[in-house]
Amino acid sequence: MHHFTRQPQNDDHRLTRLDARVKLLSALALLVMVISCRGVAFPLLVAGVCGGICLSLGVRPRVLALRFAEPLFIAGMVLLLKLFFTGTVPLFSFTIAGWEVVGHRDGLMEGVRIASRIAGAVTVVAAIGFATPFTDLMGALAWLRVPKGFIEVALFAWRYLFVLLDDAQVVYAAQKNRLGYAGYRRGLRSFGTLAGALVIKAFDNSQNITTAMVQRGYDGTMPLLRHKPFRCGEVMVALLVVVGMGFIWSL
Amino acid sequence: MLWANPMVTYNKRKRFSSVALWLCGGLLLFGSTPAYAMHIAEGILPFPWAALWFAVAVPFVALGIKRLNMLAKDDLSFKPLVGLMAAVVFIISCMPIPVPTAGTCSHPCGTGIAAILVGPFVSVLISGVALLIQALFLAHGGLSTWGADVVSMGVVGSFTGWFVFRGLRTLGASLGVAGFFAGLLADWATYATTSVELASGIRGSEPFLPLFWKILLAFIPTQLPLGLLEGAMTAGMVVLLYRKRPDLLVKMRVITEKEMTAHV
Numbered sequence: 001m002h003h004f005t006r007q008p009q010n011d012d013h014r015l016t017r018l019d020a021r022v023k024l025l026s027a028l029a030l031l032v033m034v035i036s037c038r039g040v041a042f043p044l045l046v047a048g049v050c051g052g053i054c055l056s057l058g059v060r061p062r063v064l065a066l067r068f069a070e071p072l073f074i075a076g077m078v079l080l081l082k083l084f085f086t087g088t089v090p091l092f093s094f095t096i097a098g099w100e101v102v103g104h105r106d107g108l109m110e111g112v113r114i115a116s117r118i119a120g121a122v123t124v125v126a127a128i129g130f131a132t133p134f135t136d137l138m139g140a141l142a143w144l145r146v147p148k149g150f151i152e153v154a155l156f157a158w159r160y161l162f163v164l165l166d167d168a169q170v171v172y173a174a175q176k177n178r179l180g181y182a183g184y185r186r187g188l189r190s191f192g193t194l195a196g197a198l199v200i201k202a203f204d205n206s207q208n209i210t211t212a213m214v215q216r217g218y219d220g221t222m223p224l225l226r227h228k229p230f231r232c233g234e235v236m237v238a239l240l241v242v243v244g245m246g247f248i249w250s251l
Numbered sequence: 252m253l254w255a256n257p258m259v260t261y262n263k264r265k266r267f268s269s270v271a272l273w274l275c276g277g278l279l280l281f282g283s284t285p286a287y288a289m290h291i292a293e294g295i296l297p298f299p300w301a302a303l304w305f306a307v308a309v310p311f312v313a314l315g316i317k318r319l320n321m322l323a324k325d326d327l328s329f330k331p332l333v334g335l336m337a338a339v340v341f342i343i344s345c346m347p348i349p350v351p352t353a354g355t356c357s358h359p360c361g362t363g364i365a366a367i368l369v370g371p372f373v374s375v376l377i378s379g380v381a382l383l384i385q386a387l388f389l390a391h392g393g394l395s396t397w398g399a400d401v402v403s404m405g406v407v408g409s410f411t412g413w414f415v416f417r418g419l420r421t422l423g424a425s426l427g428v429a430g431f432f433a434g435l436l437a438d439w440a441t442y443a444t445t446s447v448e449l450a451s452g453i454r455g456s457e458p459f460l461p462l463f464w465k466i467l468l469a470f471i472p473t474q475l476p477l478g479l480l481e482g483a484m485t486a487g488m489v490v491l492l493y494r495k496r497p498d499l500l501v502k503m504r505v506i507t508e509k510e511m512t513a514h515v
Contacts, residue, residue, distance in 0.1 A: 032298060070292070070390060122294060150316055164338050188483050191487075220323055
């Protein structure tokens with residue numbers, strides 16, 4: 001699960017240095033275009049461009065494949081579901097164990113449309129995820145007036161996610177070495193113990209964190225990132241890209 | 252005695268599991284639904300549906316933030332605690348659980364236990380944060396489907412888990428039984444809602460109900476056992492907390508001080 005910890009992949013990349021607010025707004029605009037698109041070409045174009053950006057950021061193809069495995073599997077399943085279970089115009093048919101299975105042309109088209117939308121949307125979010133540190137993204141969300149409480153909880157979660165993850169891995173390894181996952185019943189009991197142990201650790205850690213933070217002046221609110229002013233060049237380039245993509249989308 | 256060696260038994264089970272996995276792989280491939288995972292993937296929902304579910308989710312998240320700020324005024328440790336609970340929910344919902352009937356692994360949602368411990372509104376906030384991190388860095392769920400995922404996993408899952416737990420406790424059920432049914436029904440309610448969201452989002456010009464039933468039925472091979480497993484896991488967690496740290500359950504108002512004294 002640690003394949004998402006190395007963010008960003010390439011600190012020197014131009015996209016990594018770009019203001020997080022500009023990146024987030026551009027990505028959201030692209031995302032809206034992709035999910036409101038009625039064709040196939042535009043989402044696939046976005047998927048190609050953003051996939052290329054991920055690779056240029058230095059993301060290894062294996063990590064990219066891992067990241068995309070689940071959504072692409074889902075895209076494939078949607079395609080099959082729409083092909084065989086929806087539509088009215090038969091495209092082909094075959095028989096399995098006396099059952100006639102019919103693929104529909106309109107179902108296939110609809111399935112391809114949704115699958116391309118998934119591919120496009122997933123690559124947009126992956127690109128911004130690889131190119132922006134989490135804290136910068138949270139700063140950008142705060143600038144977009146997302147409530148402070150939400151941002152603070154997200155920052156706490158992100159900060160202590162890896163601490164708890166390490167704890168979970170230690171407990172899991174210890175359980176596994178003692179055959180704690182041999183058989184479903186034992187596995188389930190071990191999993192329950194592991195999850196319970198994590199909750200106890202979360203409680204204890206939260207008390208320790210609060211004590212440490214209060215000693216450093218914590219009064220219930222956390223100072224968030226202060227943003228530098230927008231750089232004109234960055235905004236202009238982002239606007240050009242979004243307007244250009246918008247033009248292609250409208251075609 | 253060879254047959255008594257636990258490693259040999261373990262290896263036999265492992266071989267059996269591998270064969271079962273391969274046999275059931277085909278079943279999964281042709282019998283699974285688009286939302287094979289817990290969350291609806293990025294891009295599945297068209298813009299109007301994504302916007303609608305977002306609009307439904309936002310007020311609940313806002314109420315969760317309001318409740319969090321209220322509780323944090325009295326106890327400064329509450330915000331860090333909720334942050335860490337979000338991390339726990341994130342980790343739990345990333346952990347694979349073997350599903351025997353499908354020969355695959357799926358994962359629990361963890362919102363049942365979060366709702367039991369911190370209440371349904373704060374649990375919605377926790378699931379919102381966990382879903383955001385998963386969408387950005389694991390491609391589980393998505394930004395465009397964040398609203399739909401928060402509604403199914405956060406709102407429906409949390410409220411179902413909380414009401415079931417509180418209801419059964421009021422009727423005199425033990426912690427384990429109440430925890431089991433809270434986890435079980437929270438999981439199933441989440442998947443029923445996911446089926447509604449998926450059917451409405453991908454139906455195109457098809458009628459809603461037939462597609463909804465198809466998706467719901469296709470969930471059954473994995474989610475029926477997974478719900479039972481999540482119920483058992485939630486019960487295990489609540490019982491473990493009661494045995495090891497009943498003071499935490501008192502602090503979160505899950506049990507009374509009287510019950511803790513009875514335990515000690």
